[in-house]
Amino acid sequence: MEAQVDRQFDSVFRPVRTGNAFEETVERILQAIKLGVVGHGDRLPAERDLAARLNVSRETLREALRSLQQAGWVQARRGRYGGTFVTYRLPAPDVGELRRAAQDLGAELEDALTLRLVLETGAAELAARRDLTEDQRTYLRQRLADADNASPDEYRQCDSRFHLAIGELTGSPSLAAGIAEARIRLNDLLNAIPMLGRNIDHASDQHRAMTRAILAGDSAAARRATEEHLEATAALLRAFLG
Known part of the structure; x- marks a missing residue:
């Protein structure tokens, strides 16, 4: 799915511009997930690419991803086909x-x-x-x-x-x-x-x-x-x- 939505990454993974890079990085990733640009089971862009898109350090990005993983939004997987994958599912309409x-x-x-x-x-x-x-x-x-x-x-x-x-x-x-x-x-x-x-x-x-x-x-x-x-x-x- 990653290649299919790559065109829309630019719309949501825009450079972070505020003083609090961590909070805005979390916000950008959450927006991408909530909008469905990356949905359940999709892999986020590679760490180097995503950090460059957001214009943040890789350490800031890792801290944001760790927080999102602890909250149950994403999951990190190791290995050849590893990466950070979306685990969040949209709630049923209510x-x-x-x-x-x-x-x-x-x-x-x-x-x-x-x-x-x-x-x-x-x-x-x-x-x-x-x-x-x-x-x-x-x-x-x-x-x-x-x-x-x-x-x-x-x-x-x-x-x-x-x-x-x-x-x-x-x-x-x-x-x-x-x-x-x-x-x-x-x-x-x-x-x-x-x-x-x-x-x-x-x-x-x-x-x-x-x-x-x-x-x-x-x-x-x-x-x-x-x-x-x-x-x-x-x-x-x-x-x-x-």
């Missing part, structure tokens, strides 16, 4: 958890939804305007196929990867990182929405419409399809919150 997460966000909920809408519709429009390479086109199709073929347990991670992929295709690291940050603000809420078969089918149809528009270079349709998809998700979220 309306009670959804309401607790919404309460934690409070008045910031609508702000977070608005930010996501602006960033992701803009990203879809920009991706559609770009002259994408065949490799980039294949990448987006694969992310769509992963979400279409995901089991209920895997769907939320594959959905997240699909949305992050569109940010990657804009060619703007700052925009891709902004989409990842906006999604992490809503991640607990999105993960707690009960998995409804009809809703998944509807979301898949919308994902396909977004993909078709981007690959066809139709920026207006890409923006419109993305807006419809995000508004539908927001409406479902508000419905469960009562």
Whole structure:
């Protein structure tokens, strides 16, 4: 799985910039796990590569990984095929958890939804305007196929990867990182929405419409399809919150 998600490492494993390198390193890794960029059973990038991506010392990285291992998020394995592997599993969707997460966000909920809408519709429009390479086109199709073929347990991670992929295709690291940050603000809420078969089918149809528009270079349709998809998700979220 490591090679498949390598494109999205740049969105979440960004250089640490605050004074507390340890805490931000832990935060970056947790974000990658919660967003599904690295899911259960996946291996994190090699220590040297990850430390370079985060711009921290290998000792700081090791300390962060030790803390995450003690908390049950990752596990270190030795040997030829060793490394640090994700052991965390996303919790089952739960309306009670959804309401607790919404309460934690409070008045910031609508702000977070608005930010996501602006960033992701803009990203879809920009991706559609770009002259994408065949490799980039294949990448987006694969992310769509992963979400279409995901089991209920895997769907939320594959959905997240699909949305992050569109940010990657804009060619703007700052925009891709902004989409990842906006999604992490809503991640607990999105993960707690009960998995409804009809809703998944509807979301898949919308994902396909977004993909078709981007690959066809139709920026207006890409923006419109993305807006419809995000508004539908927001409406479902508000419905469960009562």
